Amino acid sequence: MTKCGYVSVVGRPNAGKSSLLNWLVGEKIAMVSHKANATRKRSNIIVMHNDNQIVFVDTPGLHETEKLLNQFMLDEALKAMGDCDVILFLAPVTDKLTHYESFLEKNKKDVKHILLLTKIDNVSGEEVLQKIHEYEKYSDKYEAIIPISIKKATKHSDILDEVVKYLPEHPYLFDPEIMTTEHLRDIFKEFIRESIFENISDEIPYETDVIVNKVEEKPNVDVIKATIIVQKSTQKGMIIGKGATAIKRIGKDARTKIEKLTGRKCFLELFVSIKKGWTKDKKGLKELGYDVTF
Template identity: 85%
Template sequence: MSKCGYVSVVGRPNAGKSSLLNWLVGEKIAMVSHKANATRKRSNIIVMHNDDQIIFVDTPGLHETEKLLNQFMLDEALKAMGDCDLILFLAPITDKLSHYESFLEKKKKDIKHILLLTKIDNVTNNEVLEKMKEYEKYSNEYEAVIPVSIKKQTTHAHILDSVVKLLPEHPYLYDPEILTTEHLRDIFKEFIRESIFENISDEIPYETDVLINKVEEKNDLDVIKATIIVQKGTQKGMIIGKGATALKRIGKDARIKIEKLTGRKCYLELFVSVKKGWTKSKQGLKDLGYDVNL
């Protein structure tokens, strides 16, 4: 029988989780940003490896915070860790072991995990070996340690073979042809959010969200209308920019991402709306799809 199971991909903010998953699936699906805490919700990305099916779960970064939205994000990551068959813990090669030690305290003891040392292209081979030695004192905790570099092209198979060995025998849970269980509307939303993170500086991207108002598929064109939500009037001005230059830049970047994924032309129309204090109230968060039970 084939193997099939859920694999939660976890780590501190900006550990490279979404980049790794896009690389493994061979398509840009998960939102990627050089800024920490860009991923807010769990999402499933499906990879077929030989005759086996792996459902990777992308998660927000593990961190401690008092902010309501960030507490939701941490809760999403912890739920993913508790509901899976296997965990991949991503540890950037230059990190201290404290992040890994914190993860060990949070995870359920009966769920196995593999330790991935990421971003090894930034260091020498000797430094990689030294870091692996540091983790050896926890060798009874993990199933394997795998150094990973997307840029240096670590082979997919090395990671996927290690994952499949630890998954249960089970029929496929999803059609082998699909890459994600996410609706296209949600992927479009994340592409727009990613473009905001890329084009707007400071804290503003963290206080924005996106509502997809309409998606209409015409013969050779996708028509998408979306609203960017901000917390303050001053933020609205910065999102739009002088002569709407910032908004046009965000729209152009998002449209290119959407067209690359769908293979179709896209007409994207963006609006901006102020929803005061939405990140600080349970109702504000729920209105934007974050089911806060805190």
């Protein structure tokens, strides 16, 4: 009998969740940014391992804030934690234990979890052992603790073998040929958002979103039209840039990501629209696909 189940990947903002999942699946699917709170919604990434199917759930970072959009993001992460078979908690090796202690409080259903010590290539072996020793006082809470570096040393099986142990025996939930349940349109949206994060500084990326208006597959090219949503006219000016330099840079960056995933040429046309205060009211959030229920 095969094993199959949901595994939520959680941790503080910028703990490396999306990078880990892209590495495990061998493709760039999840949005990655060096800036915190880039991931806004749950998304499923499917990994096959020794005839078992693991449905990883990428989640926004666990954090506290009063902002409505951020509350939605935290709610997404908490729902993923409550609905899965096992949790992978990512803890950068240089972090204090406070993030992990906060996670334990939020894990209301006491779902089994594996602790991954990430970014170990930044410290010495002695520091890794010291951090493992610090976590040992919570050894009754986690099933295993695994130091990892996706840049070197760690093999996929180091993580996947351990994860499979805690999955139920179950037929596959999805076609084993697919890597994600996300629609291509949604992945394109995230690539454009990622390009905004990479090319526009300061807080502006956090107040932007993207609507993919049209995706047309022509014989030799994919034609994509998308609108970048901002809150203020000054932000619109910065997204476009002098002589449209900024939006051209965003478009070029996003197009490269899209073409690498699809293996096809892409014509990407970007527009910019102002939607005042969209991050601060439920109606604005719902119109952009963030179904705020609280």
